[in-house]
Amino acid sequence: KANRKFHPDDSILEIAGNMVGGKELTIIAGPCSVESEEQILNVAREVQAAGATFLRGGAFKPRTSPYAFQGMGLEGLDLLKIAKRKTGLPIVTEIMDVAYLDRFIEDVDIIQVGARNMQNFALLKQLSHCNKAVMIKRGLSSTLEELLMAAEYVMAGGNNRVILCERGIRTFETATRNTLDLSAVPMLKKMTHLPVIIDPSHATGQWWMVEPMAKAAVAAGADGIMVEVHPNPPAALCDGAQSITPEKFTELMRKVDAIARIE
Numbered sequence: 001k002a003n004r005k006f007h008p009d010d011s012i013l014e015i016a017g018n019m020v021g022g023k024e025l026t027i028i029a030g031p032c033s034v035e036s037e038e039q040i041l042n043v044a045r046e047v048q049a050a051g052a053t054f055l056r057g058g059a060f061k062p063r064t065s066p067y068a069f070q071g072m073g074l075e076g077l078d079l080l081k082i083a084k085r086k087t088g089l090p091i092v093t094e095i096m097d098v099a100y101l102d103r104f105i106e107d108v109d110i111i112q113v114g115a116r117n118m119q120n121f122a123l124l125k126q127l128s129h130c131n132k133a134v135m136i137k138r139g140l141s142s143t144l145e146e147l148l149m150a151a152e153y154v155m156a157g158g159n160n161r162v163i164l165c166e167r168g169i170r171t172f173e174t175a176t177r178n179t180l181d182l183s184a185v186p187m188l189k190k191m192t193h194l195p196v197i198i199d200p201s202h203a204t205g206q207w208w209m210v211e212p213m214a215k216a217a218v219a220a221g222a223d224g225i226m227v228e229v230h231p232n233p234p235a236a237l238c239d240g241a242q243s244i245t246p247e248k249f250t251e252l253m254r255k256v257d258a259i260a261r262i263e
């Protein structure tokens, strides 16, 4: 179902009034994690003013260490809902546990499957039975074929509303957090009709590399980007080093827009 061979036309998904996969770039921006009502509302207003089309924010966080901040959980989901109600921005957030699926279906516009859960087949099967948009992030060491098979799990159960996200992969290089596989954009476009989003924040791990990689992603033909934005990156509870300020995000949007206009 994900194979381009049998579906030559690009998939364009209508999500909360936004077209994902069409001519318009999809811009998902917001903090790594929801930290407070003030934080998420501030970021939501700032990224919306800059032109973002979706608000991101983690409520359930997949942290490497069990002692690291795990996210605000359902309280974080409630705060995202408040931000959505006050700004109108649709929300993207990660699901970790199928136990909360009903809440996610009710409140979330794009359900994110994180890199670490890309091959959580039980989770993918559950998501296949709903009609919510699902964004699947490429596993840390997964091939594009494996990423497409994860999409296939969701589509096989009847949910065709799938978005793919390249967020960097594990290589021998340690200077960057991950290695952004930009060639995944044209290759995925050849292999599948599904929209492709690039996450330059997790791909690089460093805030000053987010803009050049975001520009490169758009130039390479990505359908959109997902960027971590925090009002005070050094104080962020998660991923501050790769988060940009709302001011830098505004600048990035201007530059990315100019590139998107080039044919």
Ligand code: PEP
Residues within 6 Å of the ligand: 032, 058, 062, 094, 113, 114, 115, 116, 137, 167, 202
């Ligand atoms: C995220 O986007 O918040 C995240 C945890 O990313 P990844 O699953 O790609 O590590």
Ligand code: MN
Residues within 6 Å of the ligand: 032, 033, 202, 228, 238, 239
């Ligand atoms: Mn993060």
